[in-house]
Amino acid sequence: MNRMIKATVFHIIKQTRPLHLTSAKCLTAQDKQARSAVKKFSKKSQLKPILIRPQMSIKELADSMDRSTQQVFDCLKQINYNIKTKRDSYVITNLEAIIKVIQLSGFRYQMPGPLEVDYDSLERELDLKDESIAKRARPSASSLVARPPVVTIMGHVDHGKTTLLDSLRDSHIVEGEFGGITQHIGAFNVKDKNRNITFLDTPGHAAFSMMRSRGAIVTDIVVLVIAAEDGIMAQTVESINHAKSTGCPIIVAINKIDKASEQQINRVKQELLKYDLIGEEMGGDVQIVPISALNKTNLNLLKEVIWTQAEIMELKGDPRGLAEGYVIESTQDLHMGKLATVLVKRGTLSKGDFLISGGTWCKVKFMFDENSQSVKSAGLSQAVRVVGWKDLPQAGDEVLQVNTEHRAKEICDLRHKKEALIKQKLDQEIIKKKRAEHDQFYHEKLNEKRMTGQSYSISKIEPEEVSDSHINSFGQIEQANINKLHVLIKADVNGSLEAILNVLETYNCNDKVILDVVHFEVGPVKKSDIEMAEMFNGFIYCFNLSKNVPIEKDAEARIKHFNVIYKLFDDLKLELNNLAPMVEQEEIVGEADILKIFDYNETNKKMIKVAGGRCVEGHLDRKHSFRLMRNGECLIERQKCKSLKHIKQDVNTIKKNVEFGFSFDDESIQAEPGDKLVCYSLKMVRSPIEWNLGF
Numbered sequence: 305m306n307r308m309i310k311a312t313v314f315h316i317i318k319q320t321r322p323l324h325l326t327s328a329k330c331l332t333a334q335d336k337q338a339r340s341a342v343k344k345f346s347k348k349s350q351l352k353p354i355l356i357r358p359q360m361s362i363k364e365l366a367d368s369m370d371r372s373t374q375q376v377f378d379c380l381k382q383i384n385y386n387i388k389t390k391r392d393s394y395v396i397t398n399l400e401a402i403i404k405v406i407q408l409s410g411f412r413y414q415m416p417g418p419l420e421v422d423y424d425s426l427e428r429e430l431d432l433k434d435e436s437i438a439k440r441a442r443p444s445a446s447s448l449v450a451r452p453p454v455v456t457i458m459g460h461v462d463h464g465k466t467t468l469l470d471s472l473r474d475s476h477i478v479e480g481e482f483g484g485i486t487q488h489i490g491a492f493n494v495k496d497k498n499r500n501i502t503f504l505d506t507p508g509h510a511a512f513s514m515m516r517s518r519g520a521i522v523t524d525i526v527v528l529v530i531a532a533e534d535g536i537m538a539q540t541v542e543s544i545n546h547a548k549s550t551g552c553p554i555i556v557a558i559n560k561i562d563k564a565s566e567q568q569i570n571r572v573k574q575e576l577l578k579y580d581l582i583g584e585e586m587g588g589d590v591q592i593v594p595i596s597a598l599n600k601t602n603l604n605l606l607k608e609v610i611w612t613q614a615e616i617m618e619l620k621g622d623p624r625g626l627a628e629g630y631v632i633e634s635t636q637d638l639h640m641g642k643l644a645t646v647l648v649k650r651g652t653l654s655k656g657d658f659l660i661s662g663g664t665w666c667k668v669k670f671m672f673d674e675n676s677q678s679v680k681s682a683g684l685s686q687a688v689r690v691v692g693w694k695d696l697p698q699a700g701d702e703v704l705q706v707n708t709e710h711r712a713k714e715i716c717d718l719r720h721k722k723e724a725l726i727k728q729k730l731d732q733e734i735i736k737k738k739r740a741e742h743d744q745f746y747h748e749k750l751n752e753k754r755m756t757g758q759s760y761s762i763s764k765i766e767p768e769e770v771s772d773s774h775i776n777s778f779g780q781i782e783q784a785n786i787n788k789l790h791v792l793i794k795a796d797v798n799g800s801l802e803a804i805l806n807v808l809e810t811y812n813c814n815d816k817v818i819l820d821v822v823h824f825e826v827g828p829v830k831k832s833d834i835e836m837a838e839m840f841n842g843f844i845y846c847f848n849l850s851k852n853v854p855i856e857k858d859a860e861a862r863i864k865h866f867n868v869i870y871k872l873f874d875d876l877k878l879e880l881n882n883l884a885p886m887v888e889q890e891e892i893v894g895e896a897d898i899l900k901i902f903d904y905n906e907t908n909k910k911m912i913k914v915a916g917g918r919c920v921e922g923h924l925d926r927k928h929s930f931r932l933m934r935n936g937e938c939l940i941e942r943q944k945c946k947s948l949k950h951i952k953q954d955v956n957t958i959k960k961n962v963e964f965g966f967s968f969d970d971e972s973i974q975a976e977p978g979d980k981l982v983c984y985s986l987k988m989v990r991s992p993i994e995w996n997l998g999f
Contacts (some may be wrong), residue, residue: 306587311738353414354406357398362758363392365402369409379405393992417872443622443650450619451684452500453614454522454647456552458543459529464559468597469503469530472607491632491645491687492674494607501610502647502685504632522630522647525613526552526608530802532594536575544579553617554581555591555609562596569594587796621684624670625706627651631661632687634696635797636827638852642693646682652680657705658712659690661697665712668692696826699798787817787883791876792833793824796849800869801826802931804847807873813993817883828852834859843879847872873997882991891985894922896964898979914947914965915975924948924958924966933980 354368366373373392380387385401387394396402406413457465474492494501494680504523526547530540547554559571573583573592582588591609595602628650635643644661646653653659657668669692671679681686697703706712793808795801801824811819822840823833829844829852837844837859844863856863866872896919904914927947931941948955958964966981976980 305430336698348531353412356402356406356415359395359397360394360402361395365396365405366392369406371409375409377404377560378407381409387939400501410706422604440626440628440650441622443625443916445623447624448620449623449684451619451623452502453524453610453619453684454502454504454685455525455610455618456504456523456529457527457529458530460534460537460539462542463529463531463534463537463540465529466558468559468595468603471597471600471603472503482807483945491647493686496607499611500623500685501607502687504687505723512976522649522799523550523552524617524619525610526554527610528554528556529559529597530556530572531560532558532568534618535568536579537573541579544581550595553613555593555606555613556581556583556592556695557606558592561594562599569728577784591980619685622650623652625651625655625685626707627653627682627703628705629653629703631697631699631701631703633699633797633799634693634826636696636739638828638850640691642666642691642696644690644693644697644703646686646690647687647688648682650682650684651705653688653690653705655680658709659705659714661693661702661703662701663716663723664693664695664697665706665709665716666690666693667709696798701800786815787885788820789817789876789880789883790820790822790837790840790968792837792842792844793845793847794829794833794849795824795826795847798826800847804872807997810997813880813995815887816991817880829856829863831855834862837862845872845876869996870997877993877995878991881990884993887991888986889989890986893928893983893985894921894924894960895920895983896966896981898922898975898977898981899963900977901975902969912967912971913974914967915979915981916963916965917981918963919958919960921960922983923960924964924981925985926956928983928985930968931982931984932975933982934976934978939979940970940973 342353355825356368360368362373362376366376377390380396380401383401383404385396385398396405403413449712456983459465469492471494488789494503494505511992524545528540528547530536532833544554556576558569561569573586577584577586577588581590583590583592585592591613592608593602593606595606597603601709614954627648629888632645633649634645637643643662646659647963653668653671654891655671659666659668667994668690671691673681674687679688704715705716792802795804804819805824808819808821813819820842822842823836825833828849829846833844834855836842844859846863846865847869848867849865851865864872864875866875896917898915898917900916901912902914902916905911911969926945929941930945932939945966946969947965947967948958950958950962955964
């Protein structure tokens with residue numbers, strides 16, 4: 305039986321084999337192509353996806369699929385894509401066409417994710433290019449010559465720093481200062497017996513900390529001015545710290561000795577010991593010179609001490625080659641344009657030179673000294689005002705001379721790229737942070753839905769509470785329903801503007817009134833500033849600027865001019881207080897002691913409880929609110945008076961030391977002997993803005 309079955313199966317196989325081979329040979333070319341495509345399609349999921357981008361050339365697309373360029377052309381022809389040329393370099397700009405070519409070729413496609421950029425390495429690369437283009441090599445010892453010292457005058461406000469400079473150079477600077485306060489860095493060259501000293505006068509006011517820091521960085525010697533009567537103050541300590549951080553030697557000038565006693569001068573010397581400033585007479589290395597700037601007492605001694613210290617330091621510089629220096633201050637003049645005070649540290653600066661500083665450059669059109677006299681060149685340690693900047697350089701930036709305008713523009717473009725790269729890096733960090741927060745929130749909500757059995761019905765997930773807050777110009781979160789004060793800041797010089805902005809950053813009352821700095825700039829008020837102020841319904845705060853009458857005459861109500869920094873902020877606080885939210889304020893009118901409780905029968909009415917007492921403070925007024933106190937605790941408040949009587953007569957007020965009968969509107973309130981009745985009024989007032997300016 306088994307043999308018969310096997311024979312039958314063998315016969316069937318033998319009969320069917322020719323039919324199978326015959327059918328394979330009879331396949332048409334179209335059938336073979338279709339079968340091949342099916343095989344490719346069945347393996348499509350196993351192939352590596354092709355990375356695509358919006359613009360790809362024919363050759364790039366063919367190489368990515370490891371196919372010939374002719375196949376790409378055939379696919380494009382099949383989808384009726386208009387090809388202008390048969391070159392391999394032809395770029396396909398239509399993303400859908402690229403996707404269809406990949407699908408027709410039997411591949412999967414994938415869009416590339418966000419590229420990871422190594423910002424640190426790019427920044428280092430730009431720094432190296434900048435230094436290789438702009439920086440000169442260190443000078444050789446043979447090329448160095450002696451140079452004048454750069455001396456910075458530091459100290460507390462109103463200790464006589466500018467008066468000292470006036471006396472040293474026989475000028476009257478202090479008369480031109482508003483409120484007797486220096487409010488920007490001044491640079492002056494003092495000559496005596498063919499010897500020069502460049503003095504920098506820094507502000508002593510608390511708001512100008514950054515200026516004092518810059519003055520210490522570019523200086524060789526610090527002269528610390530201390531008023532003998534006042535001793536060491538807050539900004540004196542700050543100046544000491546700035547000088548110590550840069551390693552500059554300190555010379556102490558104890559000023560106003562014409563008004564002080566010997567005991568006060570010795571007290572200052574003892575206070576200096578707390579800050580490791582030990583005078584030479586005590587065995588230290590700090591030279592202390594008692595002076596009177598007003599009477600010019602011991603000023604020659606002070607200059608001799610400065611020159612002696614400079615000789616000990618052996619100050620030298622290279623007077624040849626391209627100039628280098630620092631921006632001491634920058635401003636915008638209505639007639640001359642953008643100006644910058646430059647302190648030369650190397651080389652010689654001449655008219656017509658090309659300079660770069662930060663991201664801006666200039667061709668030197670004019671140079672002026674501190675007396676507004678035109679100069680053709682400036683040597684080592686000399687400070688001059690330079691005209692011709694394309695944009696205002698930042699105070700404290702390094703100044704470098706280059707050979708040509710093309711090189712100046714090249715370096716500025718390089719630095720602009722670096723600034724853009726840094727901004728892009730910060731933006732990318734913020735984006736990553738926001739994306740991580742969103743992903744965390746999404747997965748938390750997703751897990752919650754899965755725990756409730758909604759694994760396959762996930763709807764769009766959004767935060768439960770939508771905030772209407774946004775971030776202001778200082779990076780602080782502010783709410784949309786709070787009053788805002790919009791301000792524009794205009795200043796005479798970059799340092800003053802910087803000081804004002806630093807103080808504005810300390811504002812911490814955005815929960816009451818939002819302080820929005822719409823715009824800030826160095827220079828006089830322009831028509832665009834007024835238009836911006838009108839658009840935002842804000843104010844323009846001008847510091848140390850002259851009035852531009854033709855432009856400002858139609859907008860005087862919006863423009864506020866100040867010459868002293870603390871007056872500017874006093875007005876700003878006043879405007880903030882005018883916009884502060886209204887809050888209830890309680891004012892005590894009078895107090896009374898409850899002596900007895902008795903029943904009182906109103907006419908044709910029921911019996912009520914009446915509290916009898918005596919007014920002990922102020923007076924009681926029935927139109928105000930009342931509070932009942934017992935053993936120092938408040939039982940009930942904001943209650944109205946129903947009845948107030950004196951000897952059975954209804955009255956509106958009860959004076960001090962007068963007895964009365966009293967009942968509340970709410971009859972459920974039960975007073976007891978020994979309780980205290982407080983009468984007070986409620987009024988709406990502005991919530992005060994508590995902004996600690998630091999000065």
